[in-house]
Amino acid sequence: xxxxxxxxxxxxxxxxxxxxxxxxxxxxxxxxxxxxxxxxxxxxxxxxxxxxxxxxxxxxxxxxxxxxxxxxxxxxxxxxxxxxxxxxxxxxxxxxxxxxxxxxxxxxxxxxxxxxxxxxxxxxxxxxxxxxxxxxxxxxxxxxxxxxxxxxxxxxxxxxxxxxxxxxxxxxxxxxxxxxxxxxxxxxxxxxxxxxxxxxxxxxxxxxxxxxxxxxxxxxxxxxxxxxxxxxxxxxxxxxxxxxxxxxxxxxxxxxxxxxxxxxxxxxxxxxxxxxxxxxxxxxxxxxxxxxxxxxxxxxxxxxxxxxxxxxxxxxxxxxxxxxxxxxxxxxxxxxxxxxxxxx
Numbered sequence: 001x002x003x004x005x006x007x008x009x010x011x012x013x014x015x016x017x018x019x020x021x022x023x024x025x026x027x028x029x030x031x032x033x034x035x036x037x038x039x040x041x042x043x044x045x046x047x048x049x050x051x052x053x054x055x056x057x058x059x060x061x062x063x064x065x066x067x068x069x070x071x072x073x074x075x076x077x078x079x080x081x082x083x084x085x086x087x088x089x090x091x092x093x094x095x096x097x098x099x100x101x102x103x104x105x106x107x108x109x110x111x112x113x114x115x116x117x118x119x120x121x122x123x124x125x126x127x128x129x130x131x132x133x134x135x136x137x138x139x140x141x142x143x144x145x146x147x148x149x150x151x152x153x154x155x156x157x158x159x160x161x162x163x164x165x166x167x168x169x170x171x172x173x174x175x176x177x178x179x180x181x182x183x184x185x186x187x188x189x190x191x192x193x194x195x196x197x198x199x200x201x202x203x204x205x206x207x208x209x210x211x212x213x214x215x216x217x218x219x220x221x222x223x224x225x226x227x228x229x230x231x232x233x234x235x236x237x238x239x240x241x242x243x244x245x246x247x248x249x250x251x252x253x254x255x256x257x258x259x260x261x262x263x264x265x266x267x268x269x270x271x272x273x274x275x276x277x278x279x280x281x282x283x284x285x286x287x288x289x290x291x292x293x294x295x296x297x298x299x300x301x302x303x304x305x306x307x308x309x310x311x312x313x314x315x316x317x318x319x320x321x322x323x324x325x326x327x328x329x330x331x332x333x334x335x336x337x338x339x340x341x342x343x344x
Contacts, residue, residue, distance in 0.1 A: 001117075003046045004092055005037055006171070007105035008054035008079050013220040016327030017309055022056040024105035025063065026218070027292055027310075029231040030241030030257045030275050032063060033218060034105040035070075041103070042071045044113040050075040050095050051105060052088040060105075087189040093180045104171040108227045109215040110237035111172060116209055120174040123149065125207045127179055127199060130172040132215045139219060140168035141192040149207045154200050156192040167208070170215050221307060221325055228290055229271045231255075241276070263299060281316060298334060 011023030018026065024034035034051075041049055049067065053060055053076050060076075067074025077092050089102055099121070101113060111130060120128040129151070131143055142165040144153035155164060169192065182198060183189055199206040214236040216227045230236050232244060232253040242257040247268045255273045256262075263282030270288035274280065278291055281299030291297070291308040298316030305322035308314070312326050315334030320326075323340045332338065 001046045002048045003101040005051040005105040008052040010055045038070045052077045054079045084188040085191040086183045086195045090183040102173045111213040119209045126205045128174040129208045130170045131167040131208050131210045134168040151206045154196045232271045
């Protein structure tokens with residue numbers, strides 16, 4: 001079976017973390033986020049996969065290479081100029097010559113893709129969308145369906161008061177190759193705002209499947225950190241990079257990457273992820289924080305509810321306030337006080 005991974009996005013809502021790292025390569029539980037998608041496809045017997053690339057695409061292709069280490073064949077479709085979601089898929093028409101799945105490379109999910117395919121085929125669908133119920137609809141396309149699952153309305157990123165549904169488009173689709181008849185070539189074209197409304201208007205066999213599996217759109221800092229909590233709580237089938245240990249009679253869960261060095265009397269609170277090769281100084285307190293690889297946290301520092309990029313150096317006695325996000329490579333002198341107002 002064949003699939004396409006959408007991996008060309010810039011990830012602007014995760015800035016500054018994505019300044020030097022393409023969104024699909026952002027660490028999730030100490031592993032590149034897209035590894036979860038590649039392994040999910042492998043578990044459901046997809047053997048040939050293509051990924052579109054744009055922002056720092058060489059980082060993605062350099063990591064995954066030809067896919068051999070993940071048990072599948074992985075090809076790439078570079079986009080010098082972004083073509084949109086549907087336009088990017090259209091560019092791969094030469095490859096996607098049978099029933100195929102499209103999936104975002106920057107989501108965290110353990111969705112049963114085999115069941116999604118089975119539902120698609122059972123209904124004789126041209127296109128099928130996987131849906132997940134959400135509370136906040138503003139960042140998603142929402143869908144209204146008839147009793148047989150056929151999509152009757154599609155509404156792209158509505159205001160909360162105007163939304164006619166809380167069934168969100170997950171960005172995971174099944175298509176027949178005939179879908180390419182409705183996507184213009186060599187131009188920007190979008191699934192949510194252009195193709196899907198057109199399919200509804202045509203009365204095409206366009207269906208939705210509501211799923212109960214775990215799915216998180218890792219679209220901003222808040223959801224990025226929540227996804228880490230979900231991994232540490234075992235809510236999603238994903239193998240983290242490192243060892244998860246409990247602290248304080250189970251009150252805290254900490255993921256320690258390979259080669260982490262901890263000083264004396266380091267205290268953990270809540271859910272913490274510490275990347276490979278980090279050094280945490282003695283007497284430091286860390287609460288509900290994600291720290292990328294190779295960062296150095298000086299002694300007697302306090303980090304709460306924050307996100308720290310790779311290869312950062314924080315001097316001793318520094319307080320990092322809730323909501324702080326530090327891009328990779330930042331250096332902070334000792335006894336500093338950092339907060340969102342500093343723009344770090």
